[in-house]
Amino acid sequence: MIQLSNISHTYTSTTGPICALNGLNFYIQENEFVTFVGPSGCGKSTLLHIVAGFVRPTEGTVRIQEEPVLRPGRARMVFQADAVFPWLSAQQNIEYGLRHSGLSETDRRGRVTGALTAAGLTDFATKWPRELSGGMRKRLELARAYVSHPDIWLLDEPLASLDYFTREEMQVLVHNLWRSANSTVVCATHDLEEALFLSTQVVILTRRPGQIKEVVNVTFGSERTPKIKLSDEFVTLRRRLLTLIERQQSQ
Numbered sequence: 246m247i248q249l250s251n252i253s254h255t256y257t258s259t260t261g262p263i264c265a266l267n268g269l270n271f272y273i274q275e276n277e278f279v280t281f282v283g284p285s286g287c288g289k290s291t292l293l294h295i296v297a298g299f300v301r302p303t304e305g306t307v308r309i310q311e312e313p314v315l316r317p318g319r320a321r322m323v324f325q326a327d328a329v330f331p332w333l334s335a336q337q338n339i340e341y342g343l344r345h346s347g348l349s350e351t352d353r354r355g356r357v358t359g360a361l362t363a364a365g366l367t368d369f370a371t372k373w374p375r376e377l378s379g380g381m382r383k384r385l386e387l388a389r390a391y392v393s394h395p396d397i398w399l400l401d402e403p404l405a406s407l408d409y410f411t412r413e414e415m416q417v418l419v420h421n422l423w424r425s426a427n428s429t430v431v432c433a434t435h436d437l438e439e440a441l442f443l444s445t446q447v448v449i450l451t452r453r454p455g456q457i458k459e460v461v462n463v464t465f466g467s468e469r470t471p472k473i474k475l476s477d478e479f480v481t482l483r484r485r486l487l488t489l490i491e492r493q494q495s496q
């Protein structure tokens with residue numbers, strides 16, 4: 246579904262060029278949940294912005310179903326920073342995602358109601374973002390991406406800055422949204438446990454400039470509840486990821 250071919254990216258800055266990514270080749274199959282993990286600054290956000298079409302790589306090409314990505318539009322992104330509009334209510338924020346959809350008023354309303362329900366926000370539809378907790382604002386961001394039924398989601402640290410309990414609850418929500426939407430997800434996170442819980446594949450990146458170090462297939466079934474984090478299989482895979490990352494840091 247998504248083909249990354251020889252992707253490199255160098256930013257120009259006042260202090261000189263910064264090479265963020267170097268020669269990434271990877272193929273993401275349809276309906277997979279692929280998470281890129283790696284140290285801060287290794288180019289995870291850059292990679293997602295390239296797949297979204299916000300940034301043109303200095304080298305290489307991203308293709309979605311064979312079509313080169315030349316501009317934004319195909320994939321919906323949930324950004325690392327809080328990106329809801331403070332001047333719109335929860336419901337209006339969600340509806341904003343449908344502004345170019347060409348859907349009728351009735352269909353739009355149906356979609357918004359569906360997204361509010363899926364994200365557990367039905368009782369908060371008319372609230373302003375400032376009246377929502379951090380966890381609810383994250384729900385709102387997810388609902389805003391979900392409402393347009395995208396076939397590709399890009400999640401950049403979607404649950405960072407949440408407390409442990411909210412994060413755990415939201416991991417289940419992200420998993421359920423992915424399953425119900427039948428979509429393909431490309432995600433970036435620092436959190437190994439989260440990467441394992443959510444993904445079908447975890448890609449470990451090296452320090453900047455990011456290169457693919459290792460790809461780990463996650464073999465649990467598709468039904469995921471927080472209980473699986475205690476299973477032998479989960480603990481073994483977590484240990485394997487940690488070892489791979491530690492080995493890379495000592496190199």
Ligand SMILES: Nc1ncnc2c1ncn2[C@@H]1O[C@H](COP(=O)(O)OP(=O)(O)OP(=O)(O)O)[C@@H](O)[C@H]1O
Binds near residue numbers: 264287290453
């Ligand atoms: N617009 C920009 N201009 C110049 N340099 C940039 C720009 N955006 C990112 N960088 C640099 O590129 C490198 C990769 O940044 P990026 O945000 O992709 O990393 P990341 O892996 O997402 O980090 P984090 O885990 O902290 O979110 C960093 O060194 C960063 O300083």
Ligand SMILES: [Mg+2]
Binds near residue numbers: 290291325401433
């Ligand atoms: Mg980032």
